[in-house]
Amino acid sequence: MGIEEQLGEIVIAPRVLEKIIAIATAKVEGVHSFSNKSVSDTLSKLSLGRGVYLKNVNEELTADIYLYLEYGVKVPKVAVAIQKAVKDAVRNMADVELTAINIHVAGIVPDKTPKPELKDLFDEDFLND
Template identity: 60%
Template sequence: MTDTITQEETLGEIVIAPQVVETIVAIAAAKVDGVYSLRNKRFADRIGKKADGRGVYVRQEDDKVAVDIYVYLTYGVSVPSVAMAMQSAVKDSVKDMSDIAIDEVNIHVAGVVPEKTPKPDFKELFDEDFLDVD
């Protein structure tokens, strides 16, 4: 993946860092009903000081942008319904906020969390390090 995702316009160039797109995707996905939390896929994400993506991975190949999201779902939800809602929410949020069209949103269900497990607070899912895109 390149270091930036670029959209050209007549007045100049707008450059949006992939971390910004990852943040938009993660917040949109976490707000969907039935999503318990996001899950880190890479070992380095779990031990690293700064875990960019926190379960969201954006890649750009040629002119296409693809997103992989790793999630835990709440027990009892319809997995296809939640996955489709996530795909729609992510595509709409990224398009509205950055004018970047996402070509693929791949949902990877890492697990299902039992009913009695308290859902983490939204702020716990996104600590200051995640929202800081140095």
């Protein structure tokens, strides 16, 4: 009998995984900001992680990340760095394996465009839930 059976079940909300993914992504050099995948997402709370979408099909968890990169970066290099950072963060913090981490570059942001602060990634007041 393992510890899990003795103490009970641990459930991690998708919202928690979205935030782990968003923070890991934002910390990668060359990432500017996130983008929603559609205009309707911008007007709703469909994606609480702002640009991070999780899909669970047949026990396979996939992350789709929509973002803007800084001008002058090597897009494939930054995309691979994001995939590695996200995979490691989710595995280390939540003990969850992602089947795929898909990077969708929505655009390139011109030089000297102010980068949003990490604390501004989530404009909801999570303490009032």
